[in-house]
Amino acid sequence: MIRNLFFYIREAFFSTKKNGIISLATIVCLTATLIIVGIFLIISLNINIFIANLESQLIAVAYLTDDLSQDEIEKLVQNTGGLEGVKGVDYVSKEEALQRLKEDLTEHKEILAGIQENPLPSSLEITVYDSNYLEEASYQISQFKGIEEVNYGGQLTKNLLIVFEFIRKAGLGIILVLLFVSILIMFAVIKISVHSRQEEIxxxxxxxATNWFIRWPFIIEGFFKGLISSLLAFAVLGKAYQYFSGQAKEIIPFISINLEVDFALRIGIILLFLGIFIGVFGSMLSLRRISYEKL
Amino acid sequence: MIRMFHVFKTFPNKVSALWDISIHIKKGEFVFLIGPTGAGKTTFLKLIYRGILPSKGQVIVDGVNLSRLKQSYVPFLRREIGVVFQDFKLLYDRNVFENVAFSLRVTGVKNAIIKKEVNEILNIIGLSHKKNTNPHLLSGGEQQKLCIARAVVSRPLILLTDEPTGNLDPDTSWEIMKLLFKINIWGTTVIMASHDKLMVDRAQKRVIRLEQGRLVSDTMKGVYSKE
Incomplete structure (x- = not known):
């Protein structure tokens, strides 16, 4: 098996060298495609992170009427907690609310100076498992006795989520199309390589030689072309990402752009798998229709 | 070694290449397959190495019915059959040694054995002094010898040659013939499709004549000309 492996690898390199220009063209095409795929990957992964952040911050706030007893409040917390999709309920008392406001307004203390009585209502802060539950839960809570009003992120957040979801889906669509295109490229190129070696086959x-013995060198050729292309694409993307994310942070500071090592590693691994998959799958596809037996 | 029972071969374009061929070739025989161009000689050879299957009838090689042979076993049949073509089919991007070694490499033989076997066969064929030469620098006769070396290095049971002397001068042709006789003496069954009247008459071997896909004569110690 090892002996055969050496033979396959040698034949693969032999063929790559023999079809030098075509091999170069394949690697360039594949690298370019992977870079574009990579760009969309980075965008959609960043959006995922952003959405996850946003969603974790989404809460509904239910304001309570001032006339509730401790028992009634506890019952409300219990009922709210039992609703579908509700992750947690925090009770915020009037005093706590005022305290928070004071903290928020440290630079404008004069606003609070004239206030004698605490005007703030006590409230329940409700977190949900998924932002989709927010609307329904808010409605249910507003029906409880002792609730004055329920506020949640509202239409703006909802719209934002819809836009991001659209970008994410479009990105995925583009990635799939590019993947298909690059498999076709690989298919065509290996086909040329196969044709130029028809006599040898x-x-x-x-x-x-068994069919698999004939196929392996081509598959290995595809594998290495995919590997080289994905490494090149990763190097180019890495440099470009470093540069552009720095710039982007200055322009739109509120968007959290991810620069961490494990993020880069994730992109790298995805590209590596994609490159190798395209290389190998393209090769297999073009080898499928060779008739080894008819001579 | 090779039996054909009422073999018919019709190609998809309705051309009938072989018509009701029944034949028995024994182990170790040397057989000439003669007839004009288009008589079905190449088709006859292809049926033996299972390049094609018969439209009707049975081809049995070394006890195996080729119509019933599974696709995945075809490579193993081919290892028992050496084939030499008129147009050589050599790999011009490799040297002489590698061309011969190629047929052992693809069957997974160990390097040390490949080296020994290839050198041995090149010695017998008379090409060992050119083992590092590229085939396109060889003469026609040498290229044909190289093809024979490649076909027999794995010591097949059967050697099929399709007009191996077709493009060669009489002296070189006779050299090739002597080589084939030598291989035959080792015990290999040799079938040689040929146009070469001179060689056939001189060799005094079994002659099978095909005409328009039909077997018209089969004579021991035959000659090329019609009797």
């Missing part, structure tokens, strides 16, 4: 079949 015939001879192999004639002297009793």
């Amino acid at each position: 015939e001879i192999m079949a004639l002297v009793g």
Whole structure:
């Protein structure tokens, strides 16, 4: 098996060298495609992170009427907690609310100076498992006795989520199209390589090489082309990402752009798998229709 | 070694290449397959190495019915059959040694054995002094010898040659013939499709004549000309 492996690898390199220009063209095409795929990956992963952040911050706030007893408040917390999709309920008392306001307004203390009585209502802060639950839960809570009003992120957040979801889906669509295109490229190129070695394949079949023995060198060729292309694409993307994310942070500071090592690693691994998958799958596809037996 | 029972071969374009061929070739025989161009000689050879399947009838090689042979076993049949073509089918991007070694490499033989076997066969064929030469620098006769070396290095049971002397001068042709006789003496069954009247008459071997896909004569110690 090892002996065969050496043979396959040697044949693969032999063929790559023999079809130098075509091999170069394949690697360039594949690298370019992977870079574009990578760009969309980075965008959609960043959006995922952004959405996750946003969603974790989404809460509904239910303001309570001032006339509730401690028992009634506890019952409300219990009822709210039992609703579908509700993750947690925090009770915020009038005093706590005022305290928070004071903290928020440290620079404008004069606003609060004239206030004698605490005007703030006590409230329940409700977190949900998924932002989709927010609307329904808010409605249910507003029906409880002792609730004055329920506020949640509202239409703006909802719209924002819809836009991001659209971008994410469009990005995924573009990635799939590019993937298909790059498999076709690989398919065509390996086909050329196969044709240029038709005679060799015939001879192999004639002297009793099994079909898989004939296929392996081409598959390995595809594998290495995919590997090289994905490494190149990763290097280019890495440099470009470093540069542009720095710039982007200055322009739109509120968007959290991810620059961490494990994020880069994730992109790298995805690109690596994609490159190798395209290379190998393209090769297999173009080898499928060779007739080894008919000579 | 090779039996054909009422073999018919019709190609998809309705051309009938072989018509009701029944034949028995024994182990170790040397057989000439003669007839004009288009008589079905190449088709006959292809049926033996299972390049094609018969439209009707049975082809049995070394006890195996080729119509019933699974696709995945075809490579193993081919390892028992050496084939030499008129147009050589050599790999011109490799040297002489590698061309011969190729047929052992693809069957997974160990390097040390490949080296020994290839050198041995090149010695017998008379090409060992050119083992590092590229085939396109060889003469026609040498290229044909190289093809024979490649076909027999794995010591097949059967050697099929399709007009191996077709493009060669009489002296070189006779050299090739002597080589084939030598291989035959080792015990290999040799079938040689040929136009070469001179060689056939001189060799005094079994002659099978095909005409328009039909077997018209089969004579021991035959000659090329019609009797």
